[in-house]
Amino acid sequence: MPEPLTALRFDTIRPEQHPIVGGKCASLATMSQAGLPVPPGFAVTTRVFADARQGSGLMPRITDLVTGVDGSDHAALKNAASEARALVLGWPMREDHENRLRQMYADLCSISGVENVPVAVRSSATVEDSPDASFAGEHDTYLWVCGIDDVLEKIRACWASLFTERAVSYRNEMGYDHHVVDMAVAVQKMVRPRSAGVAFTLDPTNGDRSGICIDSAWGFGEGVVSGDVTPDNFLVDKVMWSINRRTISSKTHAHLLTEADADGPRVTRVPLPDDRVDAPSLTDEEIIAIARLARAAEKHYGCPQDIEWAIDDDLPPGADVVLLQARPETVWSKKRHAIGANADSVASIVDTLVNPLYARARRQPV
Numbered sequence: 001m002p003e004p005l006t007a008l009r010f011d012t013i014r015p016e017q018h019p020i021v022g023g024k025c026a027s028l029a030t031m032s033q034a035g036l037p038v039p040p041g042f043a044v045t046t047r048v049f050a051d052a053r054q055g056s057g058l059m060p061r062i063t064d065l066v067t068g069v070d071g072s073d074h075a076a077l078k079n080a081a082s083e084a085r086a087l088v089l090g091w092p093m094r095e096d097h098e099n100r101l102r103q104m105y106a107d108l109c110s111i112s113g114v115e116n117v118p119v120a121v122r123s124s125a126t127v128e129d130s131p132d133a134s135f136a137g138e139h140d141t142y143l144w145v146c147g148i149d150d151v152l153e154k155i156r157a158c159w160a161s162l163f164t165e166r167a168v169s170y171r172n173e174m175g176y177d178h179h180v181v182d183m184a185v186a187v188q189k190m191v192r193p194r195s196a197g198v199a200f201t202l203d204p205t206n207g208d209r210s211g212i213c214i215d216s217a218w219g220f221g222e223g224v225v226s227g228d229v230t231p232d233n234f235l236v237d238k239v240m241w242s243i244n245r246r247t248i249s250s251k252t253h254a255h256l257l258t259e260a261d262a263d264g265p266r267v268t269r270v271p272l273p274d275d276r277v278d279a280p281s282l283t284d285e286e287i288i289a290i291a292r293l294a295r296a297a298e299k300h301y302g303c304p305q306d307i308e309w310a311i312d313d314d315l316p317p318g319a320d321v322v323l324l325q326a327r328p329e330t331v332w333s334k335k336r337h338a339i340g341a342n343a344d345s346v347a348s349i350v351d352t353l354v355n356p357l358y359a360r361a362r363r364q365p366v
Contacts, residue, residue: 006100022124022184041188052091071169084163121154124184193310196221201298207332219254236291304329
């Protein structure tokens with residue numbers, strides 16, 4: 001029996017289904033099916049949006065509100081967009097869709113081993129793939145969303161972000177019809193890393209492409225990326241998968257997720273207990289798993305990679321290494337002319353996964 005079109009797990013989305021999941025979800029699906037372990041989640045399809053829009057009977061009123069509003073009249077634009085968003089937030093969701101989404105979220109909680117698992121709820125508009133459109137920053141993302149009731153609320157809020165002042169003005173300027181734009185939504189597990197860091201598919205000290213160099217520290221990778229923490233360092237041979245170099249550093253502090261407050265969970269810099277300061281932040285099995293992930297990204301994209309990764313403490317051992325970001329390595333690759341003419345087309349492959357240091361439970365632009 002085919003999977004219902006209310007929602008689809010990233011790893012089950014077929015190419016012909018990309019139009020009903022929007023650009024972001026399609027990208028996550030492509031990476032998942034390429035064997036790159038992005039954090040788990042699912043796409044809420046445009047079917048849910050379209051059925052809610054039709055069931056509300058409010059779209060003619062919304063179209064009248066926003067079509068032709070003068071973008072230079074800031075007060076008029078603000079009022080029209082605000083009223084349109086309020087109407088969208090009141091759209092009813094079909095019962096079968098809501099029941100399916102509740103089950104999908106429950107399944108994600110079960111996979112993650114966390115009750116009310118924190119997720120990112122991200123807009124994935126179908127117009128994002130239009131070659132003549134640029135909708136970056138037009139629609140909303142919500143981070144550290146916990147519990148299905150809040151998830152359902154934020155799905156509607158993503159729909160409503162089709163009618164921000166900026167989005168309304170842009171569509172009017174470009175001549176896009178407001179009533180034909182559809183919105184899918186990505187619901188994706190937030191990462192709670194035990195360890196995190198970076199990996200290069202060459203040795204950044206000399207450009208040698210026979211090895212994979214890994215930097216690692218406890219907690220979120222912000223400390224490694226910013227230079228705030230001196231990381232552990234490992235060099236893995238690409239052919240033999242042997243660990244040929246290991247340097248364990250004193251890691252006196254880490255960036256860790258603290259308990260939620262009124263504004264949601266926070267990532268803060270905290271001192272580490274003595275027994276973790278000089279302890280390796282990765283096991284040998286995890287080192288090899290990260291190296292294999294980096295090599296898979298290099299093979300898939302055809303050039304040396306600089307990746308950010310994490311060991312997600314909510315996932316089971318053996319399936320807990322996740323890809324946060326991957327991009328071409330530029331310093332040595334440019335020196336050796338190894339990337340070629342198409343290098344500029346290879347961008348971040350997980351651009352929807354926000355640096356968790358700055359993730360808060362509030363609306364953020366995407």
